[in-house]
Amino acid sequence: MAPQTPDTDSRETLMSLQDVTLAFGPKVIQKGISFDIKRGSIFAVMGGSGCGKSTVLKSMIGLLKPAAGHYLVDGEDYWTSDPAHRQTVSRRFGVLFQSAALWSSLTVGENVALPMQMLTKMDAATIRNQVELKLGLVGMLHAIDQYPSEVSGGMKKRAGLARAMALDPDILFFDEPSAGLDPITSARLDDLILNLRDGLGATIVIVSHELPSLFKIADDGIFLDAKTKTPIAHGAPSWLHDHCDEPQVHAFMHRERETESGRTD
Amino acid sequence: MNSTDRGPEWSLQTSDNTNVIVLSGDWIAQQGHVPDFPSDGLRQAQPDLKLTFRTDGLGRWDTGLIGFLWALKQAAAQAHLEMDADTLPDAAHKLLDLLPDRPAPAPPIPRRRFAPLSTIGSLTIDSLTEIGTVTELGLETAKGGVASLTGRGRMRLTDLMSNIRDAGPSALLIVSVVNFLVGAILAFVGAVQLRKFAADIYVASLVGIAMVREMSAVMTAIIMAGRTGGAYAARIATMQGNEEIDALTVFGIPVSSYIILPSILSLTATMPFLYLYGSLVGMLGGFTVAIGMLSVTGAGYFHQTLNAVALNQFGFGFVKSIFFAILIGLTSCRIGLQAGRSAADVGVAATRAVVVGIVGVIALDAIFAVIATTIGL
Numbered sequence: 357m358a359p360q361t362p363d364t365d366s367r368e369t370l371m372s373l374q375d376v377t378l379a380f381g382p383k384v385i386q387k388g389i390s391f392d393i394k395r396g397s398i399f400a401v402m403g404g405s406g407c408g409k410s411t412v413l414k415s416m417i418g419l420l421k422p423a424a425g426h427y428l429v430d431g432e433d434y435w436t437s438d439p440a441h442r443q444t445v446s447r448r449f450g451v452l453f454q455s456a457a458l459w460s461s462l463t464v465g466e467n468v469a470l471p472m473q474m475l476t477k478m479d480a481a482t483i484r485n486q487v488e489l490k491l492g493l494v495g496m497l498h499a500i501d502q503y504p505s506e507v508s509g510g511m512k513k514r515a516g517l518a519r520a521m522a523l524d525p526d527i528l529f530f531d532e533p534s535a536g537l538d539p540i541t542s543a544r545l546d547d548l549i550l551n552l553r554d555g556l557g558a559t560i561v562i563v564s565h566e567l568p569s570l571f572k573i574a575d576d577g578i579f580l581d582a583k584t585k586t587p588i589a590h591g592a593p594s595w596l597h598d599h600c601d602e603p604q605v606h607a608f609m610h611r612e613r614e615t616e617s618g619r620t621d
Numbered sequence: 622m623n624s625t626d627r628g629p630e631w632s633l634q635t636s637d638n639t640n641v642i643v644l645s646g647d648w649i650a651q652q653g654h655v656p657d658f659p660s661d662g663l664r665q666a667q668p669d670l671k672l673t674f675r676t677d678g679l680g681r682w683d684t685g686l687i688g689f690l691w692a693l694k695q696a697a698a699q700a701h702l703e704m705d706a707d708t709l710p711d712a713a714h715k716l717l718d719l720l721p722d723r724p725a726p727a728p729p730i731p732r733r734r735f736a737p738l739s740t741i742g743s744l745t746i747d748s749l750t751e752i753g754t755v756t757e758l759g760l761e762t763a764k765g766g767v768a769s770l771t772g773r774g775r776m777r778l779t780d781l782m783s784n785i786r787d788a789g790p791s792a793l794l795i796v797s798v799v800n801f802l803v804g805a806i807l808a809f810v811g812a813v814q815l816r817k818f819a820a821d822i823y824v825a826s827l828v829g830i831a832m833v834r835e836m837s838a839v840m841t842a843i844i845m846a847g848r849t850g851g852a853y854a855a856r857i858a859t860m861q862g863n864e865e866i867d868a869l870t871v872f873g874i875p876v877s878s879y880i881i882l883p884s885i886l887s888l889t890a891t892m893p894f895l896y897l898y899g900s901l902v903g904m905l906g907g908f909t910v911a912i913g914m915l916s917v918t919g920a921g922y923f924h925q926t927l928n929a930v931a932l933n934q935f936g937f938g939f940v941k942s943i944f945f946a947i948l949i950g951l952t953s954c955r956i957g958l959q960a961g962r963s964a965a966d967v968g969v970a971a972t973r974a975v976v977v978g979i980v981g982v983i984a985l986d987a988i989f990a991v992i993a994t995t996i997g998l
Contacts, residue, residue: 417871443873451871457864461856474775474874523872 367394370527370559371416376425378411385411388586389425391578398553398560400570400577400593404608407582409563410454413531416561418446429527447475450520450558454531456512458504464515465491465500471522490518494548510541517548527559528552534566546572567611571597579605627680629655631689633665634675640666640702642693645678650685658692663700672697674708686713691720698722755955761877762885762951775878776886784887788849792895795848796841800899803836804828804906812914821915825922826929828907833930837899838938839986842945845892846978850953853884854974857957858967866958876958885950892946893939900938937998941989948985949978 369392377387385408393399401409414420415427418434427434429445437445458467468487472478478486491497494514499507507515513533520528530549534542546569553560564570570577570593579589579596581604589596589605597609606612627646634641640663648655666672672693679686690709694717697704706714769776811827857880860866869876904926911917953974960970 419867419870446871446873449871451868453864453868455864457868459865459868460860460863470777470879471872471874473777474879475872519868 367396369393370395370430371561372428373412373416374426374428376415376427377423378408378415378420379423384423384585386580386585386587387424389578389580391587391590393559393561394576395559396553396557397576398549398562398574400574401561401563401580402565402570402577402593402596402608403580404565404582404604407580408585409565409580410531412580413529413561413563417449417451417529418442447523448525448527450523450525450528452513452516452520452528452530452533454535456504456516458512458515458519460504463501463503464496464507464518467504467515468519468522471519475523486522490521491515493521493552494518510537510545513537513545514548517545517552521552521556524556525558526556527561530560530562530564532564532566533562534564534569539568542566542569545569549573565608567593567609579608629685629689631656631658633662635665635667637667638670640670640672641675642672643675643678644686645680647680648682648686648689650683650688652685655685655689658689658696660696662693663696663702666700666702668700668702670702672702672704674705676708676710679710682710682713684716687716687720690717694720695723755951758877758881758955759947759951761875762881765875765878765882766886769882775875776882777879780879780883781886784883785890787852788845788887789891789895792845792848792891793898795844796895796899797902799840799844800832800837800903801906803840804832804903804908805910806906807831807836807903808907808910809914812910816915821911821917822921822925824907824911824915824917825925828911829904829926829930830934832903832907833900833934833938835938835986837903838896838941838945839982841892841895841899841942842949842982843979845888845895845946846949846953846982847975849888850949850978851971851975853950853953854957854960855967855971857954858960858970861958861960862962862964862967881950881954884954885947888946888950889943893942896938896942897935900935933998937989937993941986944985944989945982948981952977952981 372392373389376389378385378389389412391399401412403409411420415422421435426436429448432441432445434442434445458464459470462470465487468490469483472483472486487500488497491500494517496511496514496518499511499515504512504515517530517533533545533549537545549560549562550573552558562570562574574593576592577590577596578587579600579602580586581588583604588602589600591600593609596605600606600609629644629646629648631645632643634643663672690713694704706717709717765776807828808824811824812821815821815823815827857866860880866876869879908919908922911922912919956970956974956977960966
C-alpha cells in the first residue's frame with residue numbers, strides 16, 4: 357500500500373528514515389518506514405494504540421537499533437557511525453519521555469542540573485542560572501526544590517521538558533506529551549511546544565494520538581498501521597483529516613469506529 | 622437465595638417456521654446455578670430458520686445471562702443459524718453485540734523437545750556472555766573510578782556520600798547484633814569441648830581467630846548482600862521500569878559513573894571497617910560467654926586473644942572484605958540493570974541480587990581459603 361503524501365515543503369531535510377524495519381527479536385513491530393523530517397518542523401508520528409509509535413521514537417533517540425534500514429541525521433547514518441560520533445549526535449537530542457522519567461531520587465532542579473554537571477564544564481553558578489532559566493521557561497521555577505513524587509502529572513511533564521532542554525538541543529522528541537493530562541494543561545503544553553519551536557528554532561518529533569493537539573501543532577507526520585505493520589499515510593494531521601481516504605486514517609482522524617470491512621461508519 | 626428468586630431456565634421450542642429460545646427466571650451469575658449452554662443445544666433446531674427469543678418470564682439478569690447467550694451465539698454461528706437478537710432485552714442485545722462470534726483461539730502449546738546438547742550449549746554461551754558483560758561493566762566502572770581520582774571523573778560526590786551513609790552507619794546495628802551472637806555461639810560450642818581438656822582459656826583463641834579470619838568478614842558481607850545489595854538491585858530495577866535508565870542513556874550519562882561507581886565505592890569504603898567493627902563485637906560476644914560460663918578471667922581472655930590473633934589475620938579479613946564489597950556492588954547493580962520493567966521484576970531482581978550475593982561471597986571466601994592455605998597464611 358503506497359503511503360499517501362501531500363506536496364512536501366522546501367525546507368532542508370534534517371533527519372530521515374530510509375526503509376527502516378523495527379523488531380524485538382523475531383517479532384517485527386513496523387517495516388518499510390521511510391520519511392524525511394524538515395529542519396524547524398513539528399513532525400508527528402501517529403497511529404492507534406500498539407502500532408509501534410513509541411518504538412519508532414526509541415530507534416530515533418538511540419535506544420533501539422533498527423533490524424534493517426538507515427537513519428540519517430544531517431546526512432550521516434546514525435547507527436553505522438562510530439560510538440563517539442553517535443554520542444555527539446545524541447547530544448543534540450532532548451527527550452520528553454511518556455512518563456516524564458524524572459530521576460526520582462533528585463529534586464526537579466537537580467534533574468535539570470544533572471546533565472550539565474555530568475556532561476559539561478559549567479561551574480555551579482552557571483548551572484544554577486541555567487536550571488532556573490529552563491524551569492522558568494516551562495513555568496516550574498516554584499517547584500525547583502521539590503521531588504518528582506511531590507508534583508502533579510502535568511508538572512512532571514513540564515519538568516521533563518525543562519530537563520530535555522538542559523543541554524540546549526536542536527532536536528526535541530516528545531513521547532505522548534498530553535497523555536494523562538486534562539484538556540487545559542494539555543492545551544498549555546501545546547502552546548509551550550509551539551513557543552519553544554519558534555523561540556529556540558528546534559525541530560520537534562512528537563508521538564501522539566491526541567487529535568486536537570496534533571491538529572494544532574504538527575505540520576508534517578506519518579501514520580502507522582498496526583495491522584499491516586507499515587506506514588500508510590504521510591502528511592500534516594490536518595491535511596490527512598481533510599484529504600486522506602485510507603479507511604484507518606479516516607477513522608482515526610474523524611474519531612470513528614472502523615468496521616471489519618475496512619469502511620468507517 | 623431470596624425466597625422470591627426463581628431459578629434460571631431455558632428451552633428451545635421449534636415449529637415449522639420458528640426456532641424460539643424461551644428464557645425465564647432470574648439469571649444472576651453470583652447466585653450460581655446459571656446453566657451453561659450445551660454444545661449440542663441447537664441439535665433440535667430447524668435449519669435455515671431464524672433463532673428468536675421469548676423473554677416474557679425473564680426476571681432479573683446480569684452477565685450470567687450474557688455468558689449463556691454468548692455460548693448460544695457461538696453455537697448458532699457454528700450451526701449457520703441466524704440469530705435475531707432484537708427479540709432480547711435491549712441492554713442484553715447491546716452487550717451481546719460487543720462479543721465476537723468465536724472465542725479467542727487457545728494459545729499454541731509450546732513443544733518441549735529434549736535437546737541436552739543445545740541446552741548445555743546455550744547455557745554455556747549465556748554464562749560466558751554474562752561474565753563478559755559483568756567484566757566490561759567492572760572495567761568501565763574502574764576506569765570511571767580512576768578518572769574520578771585524577772579529577773576528570775563524572776561521579777558526583779553527593780551521590781557517593783549519600784550511598785556511604787546508607788551502607789555504613791545505618792548498618793552498624795545489624796552488624797553488631799549478628800557478630801555478637803556469632804561470637805557468643807562460637808564460645809558456647811568451643812566451651813563445651815575445651816572444658817573437657819581443662820583448656821577453657823583457648824576459647825579466646827578460637828573466637829578470636831574464627832571471627833577475625835572468617836566469620837566477621839563473611840557474616841558482614843552476607844548482611845550487606847541482603848541489605849544493601851538487594852536495595853541497589855531494587856532501586857536500579859525501579860529506575861529501569863520508570864524509563865530513568867533510558868533517560869540517562871539518551872543524555873549519554875554513563876550508568877557506570879552515575880550509579881555503579883558510587884554504589885561500589887560506598888560498599889568498598891564501608892565494608893572493611895564494618896568487618897573490623899564486627900570482629901571486635903564478635904570477640905566481645907565470646908568474652909561475655911567465657912566470663913559467664915568458664916573459669917576464665919577478663920585479663921586472661923584479653924591476653925590470650927592478643928597472643929592468638931596475629932595482625933596479618935586482620936589484614937587477610939580486611940582484603941577479603943574489599944573483594945566482597947566489589948562483588949556485591951557489581952553483581953547487584955548488574956542484576957538491577959538486567960531487570961524487566963514490571964513491578965514483579967523489581968522483586969525478582971532484589972531476590973536474585975541477594976541470592977547471587979550470598980552464594981558469591983561464600984564461593985569467593987572458599988577461593989580465599991585455598992589461596993591462604995597455598996601461601997601458608
